[in-house]
């Protein structure tokens with residue numbers, strides 16, 4: 001392994017001869033090696049994150065950053081851990097977005113538009129300006145989510161908003177002051193809970209477990225000697241891959257199959 | 261913008277050269293032959309970072325004294341605390357907060373625990389290091405296991421789990437895991453988690469490494485994010501749960517009977533310590549990827565520094581199954597800014613194979629995780645057949661374009677949409693270009709000893725989730741940890757609420773365990789200059805770090 005750096009944690013290794021480019025962090029100029037992400041550039045110049053850093057892999061929405069690039073009047077939005085720096089980028093992180101999340105008991109809600117009218121009435125002030133969509137670092141068509149909801153299509157809102165990381169940029173930019181991350185989250189929860197059919201096989205399995213129907217099998221596994229356990233493991237029957245609807249297991253001793 | 265630089269072009273061309281032939285074989289399901297199970301040990305011993313003797317040290321203190329563990333872990337356990345006990349003698353008499361149940365860690369396990377503790381009548385405080393939900397849970401992509409299809413049963417789930425763990429699991433924990441699994445899925449379904457389903461409501465369930473039946477439930481390729489969003493929302497709906505963000509625990513407290521008494525937190529924003537008195541404490545601080553064992557990069561979130569391990573160890577809670585960490589065979593090695601990031605197993609399940617710098621295959625794409633990792637390391641290090649990146653990292657190609665060529669154009673963009681988007685941001689179209697990968701530190705297989713209710717040896721101290729050990733033995737199967745955090749999060753929530761209800765007042769908060777631990781360190785001549793818990797990693801350029 002000698003001589004080869006085969007990994008050095010997360011601290012950035014700067015390639016030899018890498019070109020330095022200027023960026024402006026909250027107005028201050030720094031020279032950093034090109035190709036870094038905003039997050040690694042900030043660490044390179046000496047920041048140690050407390051806020052503004054979460055999963056470091058584009059999944060949590062903690063590190064959302066607002067920036068402008070040279071010669072462009074538009075505000076841009078990106079995740080610091082995912083966005084590569086550009087020369088003369090002016091940037092600031094937005095570590096927190098104030099929001100008034102509605103408090104509710106999900107079991108008491110009905111999955112319709114009136115629920116949204118009651119909990120998030122401002123949603124219906126949407127101007128359809130599309131500013132939210134432009135602010136989304138995940139490329140979600142945010143305005144379409146809100147518009148489909150207004151038209152009563154909770155399913156469409158839920159499905160379109162599924163990649164949401166709840167960073168809140170849409171909400172900060174919205175002239176109607178809609179709280180998109182929480183509105184779409186509610187849509188997804190209502191859809192998941194009320195508007196998709198329940199998994200019946202799941203309910204049945206829980207009943208079987210509650211009746212203790214699997215207990216004897218597990219007792220067996222708890223008690224048999226290690227050698228027997230190993231043997232059962234190696235000899236267990238495999239369902240074929242890829243999925244084959246015509247497959248039926250030969251060994252049914254440890255299955256509980258009830259007809260409907 | 262981005263893409264592969266000049267110096268990688270030559271190696272890239274070789275992959276393309278050999279692709280047609282490899283593809284033809286792959287279409288017939290012919291890959292590089294699998295190793296025989298009898299050959300595993302040799303490869304693991306020589307090349308797996310945790311089977312090699314290097315990078316280990318004997319732990320000199322505490323219940324696991326004498327065990328050889330990874331240096332980084334030993335340094336954590338033997339590190340200096342954030343506080344001096346004497347500074348707190350008067351403060352402990354007037355706590356800043358008092359609660360029934362204190363949950364430490366706001367990932368999936370902590371959130372599930374907080375919900376159940378609150379539903380069982382407790383006042384709950386949830387203290388977490390970053391924001392609520394900034395956690396490994398939100399990063400999980402693949403899925404969550406539960407044996408709920410007619411041709412599956414908890415019996416097979418048990419066998420898969422214990423075999424996958426090389427028979428080192430605690431059977432009582434496995435039993436709880438597999439029997440609670442369907443209950444957990446139903447709980448999540450009822451909370452409004454959007455599972456992938458057939459039109460009639462049947463769960464779409466997939467295979468996973470080491471499973472003999474389809475058992476993997478998912479929500480697109482963001483299963484963890486979906487679960488975390490819903491749990492977080494639900495916790496916020498519970499008014500009896502008070503949430504303290506950016507307030508990690510730095511020490512635990514006992515009462516004068518040796519039961520748990522609470523914790524000392526550190527408010528990161530204003531840099532001040534807070535004393536919390538609690539009748540029961542649930543540790544749900546997650547894993548330790550950010551310890552970078554053996555120098556490896558990691559898939560874990562920023563706060564995954566193994567804090568819970570050292571907090572409880574100072575109280576005398578034993579550790580188990582920490583000898584082997586789980587290294588995921590395919591972490592990104594290029595571009596530099598992605599180093600360590602998870603490239604899900606699904607890429608290989610869909611047909612992509614690893615190839616070396618000459619464009620040749622050298623191992624089966626779906627060996628067990630530890631074996632696959634070892635084989636990639638061997639190819640790079642011993643055989644010198646890796647590809648060196650511009651920053652001096654090494655990796656092998658993962659030939660992703662094979663997926664579209666096997667399954668049709670557009671498959672990659674659809675089935676791997678998150679990864680596709682991520683690499684696209686760096687100018688790499690993974691449906692047309694391979695990516696460079698190298699093993700990455702992924703999962704803390706073991707941790708604190710618990711029983712099937714998440715109880716530790718300290719009365720009133722519970723642990724749930726990645727911080728605990730024994731459920732997965734020495735090796736966790738994919739989909740079992742999203743499950744375990746819910747099963748044991750819920751169980752500890754219920755038990756902690758009961759414990760809090762039944763115990764009397766917490767009297768005489770103290771740090772005697774820490775005083776004892778410090779004396780012991782002194783006696784052993786262990787002088788560490790490292791703070792433990794670590795709380796936040798430090799990735800500043802070395803010349804920028806002031807002491």
Ligand SMILES: Cc1cc2nc3c(=O)[nH]c(=O)nc-3n(C[C@H](O)[C@H](O)[C@H](O)COP(=O)(O)OP(=O)(O)OC[C@H]3O[C@@H](n4cnc5c(N)ncnc54)[C@H](O)[C@@H]3O)c2cc1C
Nearest residue numbers: 365367369395396397402403509546563725726739741742
């Ligand atoms: C990239 C990735 C993909 C994965 N994919 C899958 C998968 O497909 N299926 C599967 O089953 N598993 C998967 N896993 C594993 C699984 O996600 C985790 O093991 C699991 O979510 C851990 O949950 P947890 O609640 O125990 O810890 P976490 O979710 O990590 O939560 C721990 C929380 O505690 C906080 N914390 C840490 N220290 C302190 C402290 N001192 N004080 C207060 N708070 C603290 C942390 O910041 C964090 O919020 C994956 C993991 C990763 C990283």
